[in-house]
């Protein structure tokens with residue numbers, strides 16, 4: 001089953017089109033896409049036998065994030081061996097966890113304003129929690145996952161890595177730096193949810209192409225690990241890490257610039273497409289710093 005957010009309404013996407021859940025369930029389930037995870041088991045039970053014939057066509061542009069307001073967003077760094085290598089860092093012995101703040105979440109299409117000139121791409125498989133998880137074993141972990149979707153862990157490398165004790169969370173939380181979509185696919189739809197192709201195109205060029213079977217810590221391992229420290233709530237999101245091929249790991253390094261189009265694809269789920277633009281709002285910290293630097297160097301030249 002594909003769970004989508006169409007114009008901020010909870011929707012099931014079928015072969016025929018979009019089925020509005022609030023309408024099809026006679027109000028049993030509300031229109032808010034985020035609320036469904038709090039009632040995940042009854043919802044899946046209802047959907048299995050529901051009449052989903054009243055579908056309507058919908059535009060890709062009308063899709064929002066299938067998880068618009070998670071309470072917690074976890075992201076995992078260096079979770080593919082070859083990505084750790086290209087980053088010049090050792091493969092972690094325990095999951096390396098940071099957050100993308102939920103205000104950075106956006107849907108599977110549209111434009112994203114660049115925060116600076118070192119903005120990088122990271123295709124990632126995203127797991128969404130469907131049942132509260134506390135001290136869950138690896139064997140039971142998939143039962144706490146509602147489904148899988150695609151994510152982009154857009155990263156401003158300068159902001160991510162600056163400071164003497166760098167933290168990753170701020171450089172990865174600019175507005176719209178956490179696209180999720182195009183929809184959530186329930187785990188029963190995958191022949192093997194632990195082995196999916198993840199790929200990313202910059203324009204026509206393939207920049208990332210790997211499989212989730214290469215994850216250092218698999219989805220069940222991550223759910224189990226996180227749940228031994230924090231409670232995972234229904235609707236929480238885990239960005240599972242990116243494979244090799246990011247701009248930071250190249251020589252010379254390549255970053256996103258105005259007009260670039262990123263296509264983010266995960267096998268069995270679908271694709272997201274985003275276009276990058278220069279900031280309209282010039283209040284971002286990087287922009288302010290650049291202007292300050294320019295003013296300073298200009299003054300020195302004079």
Ligand code: ZN
Nearest residue numbers: 122153241242
């Ligand atoms: Zn990442």
